[in-house]
Amino acid sequence: MSDVSIVLEGVSKTFVDGANRVHAVERVDLAIARGEFVALIGPSGCGKSTVLRMLGDLESPSTGSVTIDGVSPGEIRKRRQIGMVFQEANLLPWRSVYDNIALPLEIAGKSAVPGARSIDDLLELVGLKDFRDALPWQLSGGMRQRVAIARALVLNPKVLLLDEPFGALDEITRNRLNIDLLKIWTEVGITAVLVTHSISEAVLMSDRIFVMSPRPATITTTIPVTLPRPRTAQMQRAPEFFDLVARTGEALYRPFETEAA
Amino acid sequence: MSAALTLAPPVSRRLKSLAAILILLALWEVAARLFVPGVNPIIPPPSVLVTYVARHAGLLLISVQPTIVAAISGFCIGASISIVLAVIFVRFPTVEAALANSVVLLHALPMLAIIPLLVIWFGIGYTPKIIIAALATFFPVLNGALRGLRSSERSTLELMHILDAHWLQTLTKVKIPFALPYIFAGLKIAAPQAVLGATVAEWIGSRSGLGSQILIALLNYDVPLLWACMVACALLAATGFCLILLIEYLVIGRRSEPLREED
Incomplete structure (x- = not known):
């Protein structure tokens, strides 16, 4: 990882609503390289969107620090990047x-x-x-x-934040848009952070997948996606792709399985 | 209901509504001729009503002018004040918290009780009726504008935040355009109210206009003139409504898929 773009260090977020305190995010550490495409995946409501919203200066961390190109998200926002x-x-x-x-x-x-x-x-x-x-x-x-x-x-802009951008679309449309988005990303050369709850989408799109636990969200596993670029729709039928999907799925579902046992 | 209030309903719906009006008029005609006969009946059939209006056409054309002037001035003043106030309320919630109850109180004041006071303060003339028309306009438009200015989607406002937009930019590029349908809904309620407010104020607050003409007709027991004034007043109120409808169509245009005819 040569040139670092986004850094989160010990980031936690607690929402206070009257007497209720909700721990949405707990001690998240991650570093994203310039031009990298990463995915945050986790069960719905786990707080992965909160992490993304902190990058966009729509929320601020309760503890820890978030920096983009060495400055705060608020500063990057004011530069409209x-x-x-x-x-x-x-x-x-x-x-x-x-x-x-x-x-x-x-x-x-x-x-x-x-x-x-x-x-x-x-x-x-x-x-x-x-x-x-x-x-x-x-x-x-x-x-x-x-x-x-x-x-x-x-x-x-310097960073592209994608909050389940195709979540409301049908799978065929979604697949096409994902491939097109990758082409755009390649052409533009931008750091991209994708929040999704689709495992195959995360594998198809990203260089690394950060698997998050149920609330409070923390990163349990980081999976490097070794598929070559440019990615194509056909790769989704390759054994290597299925292997990555299986590994991501295992990391994602592990907390639920231990809970049930 | 909402479909009936759009500017261009489909042809068959327009025909149905026309047929319903014709049937009502016919029933009225028959009933009035059967139960209230006479030369100048106090409940005239539509055919006689037309002659009442024709008989007083000249007088009506003169009386209607001051009422129109008062209604339009009051409407514009009331609408402007309420839209500006709504923007202030949305921008500064403390101001809203402080003033909201006073606004409701203002709305609860009986207009008929205010008019004599206005006459005492400002004398007989245009001022009392313009104020009453403005008061009648104020509340429905404020209500619509407040709801409308808060109707923008949350993620659109977040987008503006990410773009580091000034609040004036968010107001003019997002909040006001999203508020327009709500503001026009208020204006549509307010336009006939402004006409009626001006007319009622003319009863005691003015020596000209439809309202004072109604009072004269009542004192002279001139039933045909009373009916003619009523028709003029209704036409004026309906014209105000239709005018706002037209302006709404021109300003807002098409934002969603056109409604398909149901049958």
């Missing part, structure tokens, strides 16, 4: 595809972002060239997420 894709595309329904992708540029003020990408190039990259003037309601769920990805990339 975070791109985030949510589970729902959350496009603005009155704006066209083009204008939705332009939103971050408008907010930053065009002159303030020298590294900004051209919207037309992004439309080409996500395969929506012919839909630049369409309104969100005219698009399928998968196309809307493509717009959300383009919007996340328009300011040329």
Whole structure:
């Protein structure tokens, strides 16, 4: 791991709601290299999204430190170097595809972002060239997420945070979007953190998989994904792929199995 | 209900609604002729009602103008104040906590009791009726705007946070556009209310307008004029509603898949 991008050291998060204290995240340590694609996988509600939200400065850690390129997520956010894709595309329904992708540029003020990408190039990259003037309601769920990805990339951010971006889509669409997202990631060369609860998605996409325990979430196992890049849809039928899926599944389900025994 | 309130209902629905109105008018015509006969009946059949309106057309055209001016001015003032106040409430929750009860109290004041006070304070003329029209507009629009400004999706607001957007940018690019349907829902309730408020205020607060014409007709026991004023008032209120509907369509346009006809 040559050039480190994201570092979490002893990060815990406790939510306080009146007298209730919920330990969402417990002592998470991890380091992510620049340009690496990692997946956080864990049972639903385990707190993996909370880790991602701390990277996006949407939550702050109760203890421990989070740094991106050596500074706090808040600082990176103010530099507008975070791109985030949510589970729902959350496009603005009155704006066209083009204008939705332009939103971050408008907010930053065009002159303030020298590294900004051209919207037309992004439309080409996500395969929506012919839909630049369409309104969100005219698009399928998968196309809307493509717009959300383009919007996340328009300011040329340092990190791309993906919070179950295709979780609401059917498996066939999801598979296609994953392959396309990998192409985009290769082309853009960006550090990407994917939160998912799909084992095969985690294996297909990432360089390393961080397996998290049920709440409070902590990293129980790190699995390096040895599959070559560029990844293809066909690799999902290779024995090596199944082996990785099995190993990830074993790490993921272990806490539940010991509990039952 | 909601489908009936959109601007362009499908043709067959429009025909059905037209048929229902015609049937109602026909029933009214027959019933009035059977039970309330006479030259100037106190409950006229629609055919006679038309002659009442025609007979007083000139007077109505003059009386309606001050009412329109008061209703529109009051409506615009009331709507602007309530939208600005809603933005302040959403931006500064402490202000809302401090003022919310006062606003409800203001809404609970009986308009009929305020009008004489306004006349004493400002004299007879435009001021009392504009204030009443504004008060009638204020509450439904404030209510709609408050709900609407809080209707943005959470993840959209989080996106704005990640983009380090200024609160004014979030307001103009996200919160207000998301609030527009709710604001227009309030405006649609408020527009007829503004007309009715102005008319009622004219009973004692003005020497011109539809309201004072109604009072004159009552004192002279002029039933045809009373009916004619009522028709004019209803038309005015309905026009206000339709105008807002049209503006809503022009401003908001299409955000979701068009509704398909059910049958």
